[in-house]
Amino acid sequence: MRPPAWEPRDPKRHIHLTFSSDLNFCLNYIRLKKASWSLNSFFSVSYKNPTSALATCFREGAEPKEIRIFKMDQGGENPASFTSALSLTQMGVSRVPRRYILPPLQRNSYLDQLLPADPLPMLDLAALRQPSQRSIIVRDLGRACRDLGFFQVINHGISPLVTQSALGAASEFFDLPVQDKMVHFSDDINAPVRYGTSVNHKNDQVHFWRDFLKHYAHPLSNWINSWPSKPPEYRNKMSKYAREVRELSKELMGAIFESLGLEGDYLRDEMEEGSQVMAVNCYPPCPEPELALGMPPHSDYSCLTILVQDRQGLQIKEEKSNKWISVPATQGALLVHVGDHLEVLSNGRYKSVVHRATVDPESRRLSIASFHTLSMQKKVRPAEELVDKQHPIKYKESSFADFLQFLSATDITQLGRKYIDTLRVLDHHDDIN
Numbered sequence: 001m002r003p004p005a006w007e008p009r010d011p012k013r014h015i016h017l018t019f020s021s022d023l024n025f026c027l028n029y030i031r032l033k034k035a036s037w038s039l040n041s042f043f044s045v046s047y048k049n050p051t052s053a054l055a056t057c058f059r060e061g062a063e064p065k066e067i068r069i070f071k072m073d074q075g076g077e078n079p080a081s082f083t084s085a086l087s088l089t090q091m092g093v094s095r096v097p098r099r100y101i102l103p104p105l106q107r108n109s110y111l112d113q114l115l116p117a118d119p120l121p122m123l124d125l126a127a128l129r130q131p132s133q134r135s136i137i138v139r140d141l142g143r144a145c146r147d148l149g150f151f152q153v154i155n156h157g158i159s160p161l162v163t164q165s166a167l168g169a170a171s172e173f174f175d176l177p178v179q180d181k182m183v184h185f186s187d188d189i190n191a192p193v194r195y196g197t198s199v200n201h202k203n204d205q206v207h208f209w210r211d212f213l214k215h216y217a218h219p220l221s222n223w224i225n226s227w228p229s230k231p232p233e234y235r236n237k238m239s240k241y242a243r244e245v246r247e248l249s250k251e252l253m254g255a256i257f258e259s260l261g262l263e264g265d266y267l268r269d270e271m272e273e274g275s276q277v278m279a280v281n282c283y284p285p286c287p288e289p290e291l292a293l294g295m296p297p298h299s300d301y302s303c304l305t306i307l308v309q310d311r312q313g314l315q316i317k318e319e320k321s322n323k324w325i326s327v328p329a330t331q332g333a334l335l336v337h338v339g340d341h342l343e344v345l346s347n348g349r350y351k352s353v354v355h356r357a358t359v360d361p362e363s364r365r366l367s368i369a370s371f372h373t374l375s376m377q378k379k380v381r382p383a384e385e386l387v388d389k390q391h392p393i394k395y396k397e398s399s400f401a402d403f404l405q406f407l408s409a410t411d412i413t414q415l416g417r418k419y420i421d422t423l424r425v426l427d428h429h430d431d432i433n
């Protein structure tokens with residue numbers, strides 16, 4: 001018999017869901033273990049198919065502490081495993097397991113919140129298409145990118161039907177049985193389609209209350225066939241949104257370059273060939289939202305990230321006060337983050353926004369973040385037009401591929417591990433704090 005893929009470390013405290021390529025082996029192993037665990041174990045198999053089992057063992061009356069989902073490779077070897085936040089919620093945990101508990105200073109506390117004096121920028125993009133108003137909205141866009149690195153847009157051209165369908169497809173995906181989602185599970189952050197949890201669960205010291213599906217989205221024809229085939233309408237609904245949000249990103253980038261005084265066609269071809277990655281996020285109801293977060297503070301690697309959500313949960317950091325601002329949900333609005341690559345391109349005139357996702361005790365939240373930057377290997381560097389004696393080069397060049405390398409080697413959930421910090425050129429004027 002092949003050795004078991006995973007040995008419980010402390011069967012008195014731990015609960016396991018086990019995936020195996022060999023159903024009988026898996027079930028026999030658990031039955032065998034059950035006796036030696038000498039627990040009042042309850043044992044059930046939730047899902048079965050010829051190649052997998054999902055089993056639950058727990059002491060009667062005990063709180064589930066840990067759930068492991070296994071996926072073997074095709075030969076039944078190399079088990080990869082993770083704990084899904086959604087499975088924990090579905091099991092009805094009333095406390096978050098220890099691995100989700102943040103140090104007190106990193107929790108979502110009202111003491112760290114800022115109620116801004118002015119409402120967050122909400123830009124009406126209809127004005128971009130009206131020659132008499134364009135310069136005003138371009139100026140406002142520039143101001144939002146400079147002051148906060150964040151704004152919301154309305155009249156963005158994407159119909160509510162398209163955004164609602166995409167969020168509906170996301171919801172149906174997360175509602176699938178575990179084995180259908182596990183088809184897309186991967187530990188490899190370079191995988192073009194990846195179902196997972198937390199941020200980079202292999203590296204994360206503290207885990208985050210999020211399950212996600214990430215997939216590349218441009219050129220769509222290269223990737224769409226590897227997107228989930230279940231639920232059946234997923235590809236159709238998500239691709240409609242992917243196409244439209246990409247058009248919006250190009251329109252916004254054009255206007256933002258204009259606000260920097262760059263030529264109208266600046267990097268137009270490069271953005272046309274650029275990359276688009278979509279992160280479809282699910283933040284299940286969390287029994288102790290004051291102890292955990294859905295996403296840690298981070299900035300995005302992209303030039304721009306456009307986010308659609310079904311309810312409130314995003315917080316952005318106001319750098320001056322070092323406090324968090326909760327972004328109110330506005331029907332029909334899309335949220336836009338300045339990412340690290342735009343900070344680099346603008347040579348620091350615009351700042352990538354640090355943000356995080358909070359969780360709610362009652363409601364599940366869904367969001368779809370669409371990340372836009374140049375193609376995988378293309379280096380982003382400060383625009384020559386924005387570099388002179390008064391504004392010396394502040395950043396090294398970097399590509400999306402460089403970011404992935406950074407992410408695979410770094411636990412970004414630890415405070416102070418920001419990609420943009422690795423790109424800064426240090427000189428005696430530098431004021432990193």
Ligand SMILES: O=C(O)CCC(=O)C(=O)O
Pocket residue numbers: 279281295300307309313314355356357367369
């Ligand atoms: O869901 C959110 O509000 C934030 C998502 C996010 O930051 C991300 O996917 O990188």
